Amino acid sequence: xxxxxxxxxxxxxxxxxxxxxxxxxxxxxxxxxxxxxxxxxxxxxxxxxxxxxxxxxxxxxxxxxxxxxxxxxxxxxxxxxxxxxxxxxxxxxxxxxxxxxxxxxxxxxxxxxxxxxxxxxxxxxxxxxxxxxxxxxxxxxxxxxxxxxxxxxxxxxxxxxxxxxxxxxxxxxxxxxxxxxxxxxxxxxxxxxxxxxxxxxxxxxxxxxxxxxxxxxxxxxxxxxxxxxxxxxxxxxxxxxxxxxxxxxxxxxxxxxxxxxxxxxxxxxxxxxxxxxxxxxxxxxxxxxxxxxxxxxxxxxxxxxxxxxxxxxxxxxxxxxxxxxxxxxxxxxxxxxxxxxxxxxxxxxxxxxxxxxxxxxxxxxxxxxxxxxxxxxx
Amino acid sequence: xxxxxxxxxxxxxxxxxxxxxxxxxxxxxxxxxxxxxxxxxxxxxxxxxxxxxxxxxxxxxxxxxxxxxxxxxxxxxxxxxxxxxxxxxxxxxxxxxxxxxxxxxxxxxxxxxxxxxxxxxxxxxxxxxxxxxxxxxxxxxxxxxxxxxxxxxxxxxxxxxxxxxxxxxxxxxxxxxxxxxxxxxxxxxxxxxxxxxxxxxxxxxxxxxxxxxxxxxxxxxxxxxxxxxxxxxxxxxxxxxxxxxxxxxxxxxxxxxxxxxxxxxxxxxxxxxxxxxxxxxxxxxxxxxxxxxxxxxxxxxxxxxxxxxxxxxxxxxxxxxxxxxxxxxxxxxxxxxxxxxxxxxxxxxxxxxxxxxxxxxxxxxxxxxxxxxxxxxxxx
Numbered sequence: 001x002x003x004x005x006x007x008x009x010x011x012x013x014x015x016x017x018x019x020x021x022x023x024x025x026x027x028x029x030x031x032x033x034x035x036x037x038x039x040x041x042x043x044x045x046x047x048x049x050x051x052x053x054x055x056x057x058x059x060x061x062x063x064x065x066x067x068x069x070x071x072x073x074x075x076x077x078x079x080x081x082x083x084x085x086x087x088x089x090x091x092x093x094x095x096x097x098x099x100x101x102x103x104x105x106x107x108x109x110x111x112x113x114x115x116x117x118x119x120x121x122x123x124x125x126x127x128x129x130x131x132x133x134x135x136x137x138x139x140x141x142x143x144x145x146x147x148x149x150x151x152x153x154x155x156x157x158x159x160x161x162x163x164x165x166x167x168x169x170x171x172x173x174x175x176x177x178x179x180x181x182x183x184x185x186x187x188x189x190x191x192x193x194x195x196x197x198x199x200x201x202x203x204x205x206x207x208x209x210x211x212x213x214x215x216x217x218x219x220x221x222x223x224x225x226x227x228x229x230x231x232x233x234x235x236x237x238x239x240x241x242x243x244x245x246x247x248x249x250x251x252x253x254x255x256x257x258x259x260x261x262x263x264x265x266x267x268x269x270x271x272x273x274x275x276x277x278x279x280x281x282x283x284x285x286x287x288x289x290x291x292x293x294x295x296x297x298x299x300x301x302x303x304x305x306x307x308x309x310x311x312x313x314x315x316x317x318x319x320x321x322x323x324x325x326x327x328x329x330x331x332x333x334x335x336x337x338x339x340x341x342x343x344x345x346x347x348x349x350x351x352x353x354x355x356x357x358x359x360x361x362x363x364x365x366x367x368x369x370x371x372x373x374x375x376x377x378x
Numbered sequence: 379x380x381x382x383x384x385x386x387x388x389x390x391x392x393x394x395x396x397x398x399x400x401x402x403x404x405x406x407x408x409x410x411x412x413x414x415x416x417x418x419x420x421x422x423x424x425x426x427x428x429x430x431x432x433x434x435x436x437x438x439x440x441x442x443x444x445x446x447x448x449x450x451x452x453x454x455x456x457x458x459x460x461x462x463x464x465x466x467x468x469x470x471x472x473x474x475x476x477x478x479x480x481x482x483x484x485x486x487x488x489x490x491x492x493x494x495x496x497x498x499x500x501x502x503x504x505x506x507x508x509x510x511x512x513x514x515x516x517x518x519x520x521x522x523x524x525x526x527x528x529x530x531x532x533x534x535x536x537x538x539x540x541x542x543x544x545x546x547x548x549x550x551x552x553x554x555x556x557x558x559x560x561x562x563x564x565x566x567x568x569x570x571x572x573x574x575x576x577x578x579x580x581x582x583x584x585x586x587x588x589x590x591x592x593x594x595x596x597x598x599x600x601x602x603x604x605x606x607x608x609x610x611x612x613x614x615x616x617x618x619x620x621x622x623x624x625x626x627x628x629x630x631x632x633x634x635x636x637x638x639x640x641x642x643x644x645x646x647x648x649x650x651x652x653x654x655x656x657x658x659x660x661x662x663x664x665x666x667x668x669x670x671x672x673x674x675x676x677x678x679x680x681x682x683x684x685x686x687x688x689x690x691x692x693x694x695x696x697x698x699x700x701x702x703x704x705x706x707x708x709x710x711x712x713x714x715x716x717x718x719x720x721x722x723x724x725x726x727x728x729x730x731x732x733x734x735x736x737x738x739x740x741x742x743x744x745x746x747x748x749x750x751x752x753x754x755x756x757x758x
Contacts, residue, residue, distance in 0.1 A: 302449035372496035377451050
């Protein structure tokens with residue numbers, strides 16, 4: 001590219017690698033072999049680093065290190081939770097929400113093909129799952145309830161505590177695709193790169209005493225819960241990002257929420273034909289989801305990129321082509337607006353200047369696309 | 379330097395166009411339309427067809443080599459409505475549709491032009507082999523011959539007509555496929571390859587290291603990756619409705635039965651499934667009675683045709699009869715003709731010599747030398 005976008009507002013897609021993670025990984029990216037399971041001293045050093053990393057991730061989640069299973073990322077953690085909890089061969093009933101990430105929806109659907117009964121609980125216009133609706137959908141043979149903590153597109157936070165309690169009363173396990181630590185959860189997926197750790201790394205929290213069918217079978221690593229040689233460098237980087245999050249998240253959340261609210265108010269008042277999604281519910285402090293009438297979201301993201309703002313029209317997806325959003329559909333956002341979705345997601349590094357740039361550039365971009373007649377491209 | 383949006387299919391032509399424009403110092407923005415959902419197709423056969431996942435990946439890789447941004451837009455639904463549905467419907471009506479012409483009018487030079495304007499581009503470039511502008515000079519690369527005189531969005535109703543000419547390389551010329559694009563849409567359009575021969579383009583592709591220089595060209599329709607048109611159509615024809623009908627000789631004799639009008643085109647000899655003393659050709663497809671009418675070679679000749687929905691590119695719509703060279707299909711050798719306007723947008727075309735296999739559904743384009751005047755859709 002001629003120049004990298006100066007303003008990055010796509011943290012929900014991925015956060016930049018934080019300096020702490022880069023520094024922590026550097027020694028493990030040297031040309032020296034180290035399998036953490038090896039007997040020799042190189043292996044011993046790697047093992048120690050991996051276990052320190054596990055403890056750091058546990059620190060973020062508020063759990064015991066032994067409950068942390070490293071995975072290749074959030075998607076694998078979700079897959080491991082669902083396949084693991086439904087047993088082998090899979091059976092029984094699985095309950096998810098209508099706004100889950102594809103990393104939950106796709107394995108759920110595959111389990112459905114194998115005979116698992118699948119129910120998706122609908123959401124309201126703010127993408128909220130009603131715990132009473134979960135209670136109503138529970139069955140005697142429900143093995144797992146999986147509801148995401150925060151929606152990746154619009155940021156809506158679910159009442160995880162209440163939904164987990166409902167699941168447990170019904171004798172089901174509860175899984176959430178989330179970063180929020182919670183002692184009432186059985187299974188929790190977390191991704192490294194959303195925190196500023198490296199890509200290709202994540203973890204599944206498994207409640208002590210829960211016997212999960214392993215999703216990746218192999219050499220018995222991680223207590224037999226996930227086969228495959230442990231990847232020291234990304235684990236250590238992930239841990240460093242977790243460490244940073246533990247230190248900074250409270251203050252960062254307040255600061256980022258202020259920036260987000262200022263940006264959202266300014267954009268909504270500057271542009272006609274716009275709706276906010278998820279703003280009526282408790283939501284992540286960093287996510288602003290807007291939808292514009294008469295303006296194609298994918299074209300808007302392209303134009304903003306050329307104008308120096310990296311954002312997204314919804315979830316970042318394979319091939320770089322945005323498709324209609326199942327989340328917006330489940331929230332009953334009008335069709336005309338669905339095609340004009342823009343997600344601006346902030347992070348630890350987002351500055352007030354970044355937000356001011358967005359405030360000055362986005363309205364002009366929307367106006368230009370409307371002027372050019374680029375409404376819904378489909 | 380101008381910002382130029384380049385329509386990139388992942389093939390050598392549009393990739394080279396992007397590379398030449400980048401080399402010339404323009405700020406290039408790559409645009410790719412995803413027009414067909416290949417997710418249910420056999421991907422191994424999808425390569426080399428315009429806008430398959432492999433081609434989109436190629437376009438992105440080329441953009442990365444060039445250091446230019448690249449955006450992909452999913453337009454499968456629009457393409458289906460504008461191009462695929464009428465293609466299927468046209469065969470049901472006993473015509474032989476020309477989907478690439480429709481795609482240029484309703485997809486490429488509509489949506490892409492709007493996207494380009496919305497992205498503040500000054501120009502829209504494509505890899506088509508045709509020339510724009512009125513100098514007529516045979517420049518290679520980016521001379522006047524490759525560019526419209528005005529930039530995107532600067533053409534009002536009063537703007538001058540574009541002067542759309544054939545490509546310098548007659549074997550690559552694609553001007554025929556552009557006859558139905560409304561004249562004002564050529565404002566701000568560039569055809570960087572119009573002044574270049576195909577081997578010059580390949581050489582430029584290698585010199586500029588675009589990485590797809592040796593990729594095979596695609597000849598099939600992009601939305602029928604395996605090239606099996608009949609199977610494609612049969613999967614989309616209304617269910618439960620018989621498609622077959624009689625095969626009759628011009629003289630009225632019933633010679634046999636056929637499996638569907640969509641399997642035939644005027645002038646076709648093979649695949650009739652009938653035996654006769656003389657060679658027989660498809661003369662006409664009668665949709666009302668689902669009849670394939672066959673006859674001897676000589677019956678294929680026509681001394682005139684009627685065309686509708688005419689579009690005039692380089693000249694104002696003629697009020698008087700006009701002499702021009704008529705091309706009745708891609709790769710047809712033009713023939714001198716008298717074009718007589720008949721009402722709002724229809725013409726009668728009288729050929730200087732009878733022409734073989736005038737095919738309803740195909741386009742007829744009119745030329746004055748290299749200059750594409752316009753064209754229309756053959757009705758009969």
